[in-house]
Amino acid sequence: MGKFSSLYHSPCQIGRTCTINIKNVQGTTLCFAVSGLGVNANKRTLEEAVIRGKKEGGLTNSYDIEVNASVLNGLGVFNYNHIYDVDGTCPADLTRGMVQGRKLAHELATYYRYNFPGAENAAVVNTASMLGVRESRRIVGDYKLSKEDYINRVKHYDDIAYNNYPTDIHVNGNSENGYKKMYEMYNNSFYSTGEFYGIPYRSLLPQGVSNAYIVGRSISCDRIMQSSVRVAPACISMGQAAGTAASLVTEGCNVRNIDIKELQSKLKDADVFLEN
Numbered sequence: 001m002g003k004f005s006s007l008y009h010s011p012c013q014i015g016r017t018c019t020i021n022i023k024n025v026q027g028t029t030l031c032f033a034v035s036g037l038g039v040n041a042n043k044r045t046l047e048e049a050v051i052r053g054k055k056e057g058g059l060t061n062s063y064d065i066e067v068n069a070s071v072l073n074g075l076g077v078f079n080y081n082h083i084y085d086v087d088g089t090c091p092a093d094l095t096r097g098m099v100q101g102r103k104l105a106h107e108l109a110t111y112y113r114y115n116f117p118g119a120e121n122a123a124v125v126n127t128a129s130m131l132g133v134r135e136s137r138r139i140v141g142d143y144k145l146s147k148e149d150y151i152n153r154v155k156h157y158d159d160i161a162y163n164n165y166p167t168d169i170h171v172n173g174n175s176e177n178g179y180k181k182m183y184e185m186y187n188n189s190f191y192s193t194g195e196f197y198g199i200p201y202r203s204l205l206p207q208g209v210s211n212a213y214i215v216g217r218s219i220s221c222d223r224i225m226q227s228s229v230r231v232a233p234a235c236i237s238m239g240q241a242a243g244t245a246a247s248l249v250t251e252g253c254n255v256r257n258i259d260i261k262e263l264q265s266k267l268k269d270a271d272v273f274l275e276n
Contacts, residue, residue: 011139011140011207011208012137012139012140013138014089014137014138024172025087025134025136025172026170026172026227027082027083027170027171028088028133028134029079029082029101029132029134030083030104030105030132031078031079031080031128031132032077032078032102032127032128033075033076033078033126034075034076034078034122035074035075035122035125036113036119036120036121036123037075037076037112037116037119037122038074038116038118038120038122040118040119041074041076043067043068043069043071045116046071046076046112046116047065047066047067049111049112051065052115053111058111059107059111062081062082062174063175063176063178064081064082064174067080068080074118075125080104081104081108082170082171082174083100083104083131084172085172086131086133088136089136094131094133097131101127101128102124105127106124109122109124134217134227134230135223135226135227136217137218138219138221138226139207139214139218140206140207140220141203141204141207141214142203142207143156143200143203144220145200145220145222145225145229146222146224147167147222147224147225149197149198150189150225150228152197153195154198155198156198158200158260158264159198159199159200159201159264160201160245160263160264160272161234161237161238161241161272162196162237162273163199163229163231163234163237164191164195164196164197165228165229165231166187166190167224167225167228168185168186168189168227168231169223169224169227170182189228199219199237199238201241201245201260201263203220203221204219204220204238204241205255205256206220210254210256211254211255212255213246213255215235216230216235216238216239217229219238240267240270240272241263241267241272244267244270245263247266248262248266
């Protein structure tokens with residue numbers, strides 16, 4: 001493992017506990033594309049068909065009836081259905097999730113082909129190269145972003161990015177009550193226009209390690225905050241900040257010793273929005 005071996009001994013958390021328990025993590029999803037959906041296809045009509053199909057038994061029964069689809073000229077890109085009990089740190093679980101996700105994709109395309117007007121040629125044309133894992137390890141870092149940071153729109157002296165995505169904890173099982181709570185939490189957590197919280201540099205630094213950055217859904221945070229920072233815009237911003245910070249680390253220097261003001265200045269020069 002070489003000089004990075006200490007990272008494997010840095011403390012981590014996962015799910016609602018400090019140990020890996022796949023019953024505690026959010027459901028995963030495999031995105032896919034279906035062509036030949038016809039001129040009648042849009043988010044509303046495709047979703048109405050799914051609700052009907054699940055009630056009538058033509059589709060795998062679940063309480064997940066929302067269809068997140070972007071449709072253009074009969075081609076739909078779907079973020080559809082959950083695959084539960086997948087430990088994102090386990091290759092066997094990820095393989096099982098991919099297999100199940102592809103089955104769900106073909107099941108949906110087949111259902112549309114025979115039950116949706118104009119979709120007689122519907123077919124899966126692509127599935128994502130990786131399973132969409134929403135939750136796995138979170139490091140224990142120098143600063144732990146929390147629910148309170150989200151609620152209070154907290155800004156930090158060492159912020160390297162801002163975010164305002166709602167708290168979005170997906171269900172960990174097929175339960176009507178679970179889906180109801182998921183949508184309630186999401187819909188009640190939106191910020192007003194112009195509101196945001198800060199992501200501090202310290203939340204990227206794993207305890208016990210002097211030469212590594214962790215970015216994305218695995219930064220130091222609690223489960224509530226993780227459900228907000230895990231989305232792509234925040235992850236991209238953290239990646240840019242970590243890359244910029246790495247350019248300021250001199251040979252033999254600890255990542256904790258860089259000049260935060262210089263880092264923030266460089267990010268602003270690159271058109272990253274940071275308050276003075």
